[in-house]
Amino acid sequence: MQALHNPHDFAFASDNYSGIHPQILAAIATANGGHQPAYGADVYTEQLKQCIRQQFGEQAQAFPVFNGTGANVMALQALLPRYGAVICADSAHIHNDEGVAPEYVAGIKIFAVATVDGKLTPELIAKQAWGWGNEHRAQARAVYISQTTELGTCYSVAEIRAIADYCHQHGMWLYMDGARLANAAAHLNASLHDITTAAGVDMVSFGGTKNGIMLGECIVVLNPALADSMVYLRKINMQLGSKMRFISAQFLALLENDLWRTLASHSNAMAERLYQAVKNIEGVHITQPRQSNAVFAVLPAAAVHVLHQQFHFYDWNESSGEVRWMTSFDTTAEQVDAFAAAIQAACQEAA
Ligand SMILES: Cc1ncc(COP(=O)(O)O)c(C=O)c1O
Known part of the structure; x- marks a missing residue:
């Protein structure tokens, strides 16, 4: 069987999106x-x-x-x-x-x-x-x-x-x-x-x-x-x-x-990295304490729209505009940094 997907694709949608x-x-x-x-x-x-x-x-x-x-x-x-x-x-x-x-x-x-x-x-x-x-x-x-x-x-x-x-x-x-x-x-x-x-x-x-x-x-x-x-x-x-x-x-x-702990700690650390990178971006309002591998935020609808063109993530609450960004055991620091930069750019454009 030939691979049908790009194994370098990454997302911030769910830890279910990752592989094994x-x-x-x-x-x-x-x-x-x-x-x-x-x-x-x-x-x-x-x-x-x-x-x-x-x-x-x-x-x-x-x-x-x-x-x-x-x-x-x-x-x-x-x-x-x-x-x-x-x-x-x-x-x-x-x-x-x-x-x-x-x-x-x-x-x-x-x-x-x-x-x-x-x-x-x-x-x-x-x-x-x-x-x-x-x-x-x-x-x-x-x-x-x-x-x-x-x-x-x-x-x-x-x-x-x-x-x-x-x-x-x-x-x-x-x-x-x-x-x-x-x-x-x-x-x-x-x-x-x-x-x-x-x-x-x-x-x-x-x-x-x-x-x-x-x-x-x-x-x-x-x-x-x-x-x-x-x-x-x-x-x-x-x-x-x-x-x-x-x-x-x-x-x-x-x-x-304790592989379970190593993987979960990494996933949590990647969410913390994302949180630190986006928490002060104008237009981003973090809605929940970052305590695991998820960051919840509200940001301008236009920014969400732009980001959705490039990345998978969940619209958590459509009425409040809240989104969920989730990391996984295989999320890398580079992926987080690229996503954070895209969030910054999308919020600037929406301002
Ligand atoms: C807290 C929690 N419980 C249960 C489930 C259900 O798992 P599954 O999709 O394997 O049925 C999920 C899946 O997202 C979950 O987040």
């Missing part, structure tokens, strides 16, 4: 050849289970899946009864970007709460955490947070702990969507254990796709009380890969020598 880190690709090749038992009974998945225990704690149980939406839907099904509801930020991925998968596939009710920076607090959760025992209201039994949030912000360990305590005092589980958990751990200079198990999280999805792997996420059950249904839920949610060894091998490579 060479060490991950090599791991897939290493796991290739010969026959191995299917559906997760292979030696790579066995090894991954051990590695996940090392990272998240002895009780942790790993369930590799195909994608983030599937991980969220499956986790929510495990956490909620049929009459259950999950409380989340109104910017949450499960509320805005997963179609009706949580509602239709998991069959749950979402209670969304407005936030300033994408982050919930016990006070914000309390706005929807009520009505237990009222047969007319869906029963809030879980809280969903994402780390990082959809707005690129990160919860501190103390903030997660406060939410976890609130949840547990009110009979709710805490689920963390960790599609970008690595970026948060890198920003906080914390271990995966610190920001999940030690902070009271009950279940987390450990993201890989956005951090250099080809495809796959890993649900990690931290509270053993929740583990029983997971294998069945993975099957009925069509997240059970028969050739699971190749998802597991990618995660093994990602965890080896």
Whole structure:
């Protein structure tokens, strides 16, 4: 097969736009050849289970899946009864970007709460955490947070702990969507254990796709009380890969020598470089603290239009004109500098 794209193309749209880190690709090749038992009974998945225990704690149980939406839907099904509801930020991925998968596939009710920076607090959760025992209201039994949030912000360990305590005092589980958990751990200079198990999280999805792997996420059950249904839920949610060894091998490579942290730190550093380069440009208004691999900004519509001719990036909020610029594990300093120069030129032209 001939390449159909230019391998030097780059974008600031999403970390999903990037390819596969060479060490991950090599791991897939290493796991290739010969026959191995299917559906997760292979030696790579066995090894991954051990590695996940090392990272998240002895009780942790790993369930590799195909994608983030599937991980969220499956986790929510495990956490909620049929009459259950999950409380989340109104910017949450499960509320805005997963179609009706949580509602239709998991069959749950979402209670969304407005936030300033994408982050919930016990006070914000309390706005929807009520009505237990009222047969007319869906029963809030879980809280969903994402780390990082959809707005690129990160919860501190103390903030997660406060939410976890609130949840547990009110009979709710805490689920963390960790599609970008690595970026948060890198920003906080914390271990995966610190920001999940030690902070009271009950279940987390450990993201890989956005951090250099080809495809796959890993649900990690931290509270053993929740583990029983997971294998069945993975099957009925069509997240059970028969050739699971190749998802597991990618995660093994990602965890080896903390490659996940190296890649996420680089991605974060590239976003910081972009932030530093554009924050004082006249016309650019940064809208969120830069805490991971994303920069959110509002700039003149004319400048956005010009930039879109040259670069892929997301219009985040069409009514406010907010855009999202996202870096990836393979973003280079030169690419950031070229983009920042283009932003400067486009804003000058628009002034
Ligand atoms: C926070 C978060 N959760 C979940 C997902 C869903 O992942 P997928 O596209 O693999 O279903 C994404 C993807 O952008 C995400 O940003």
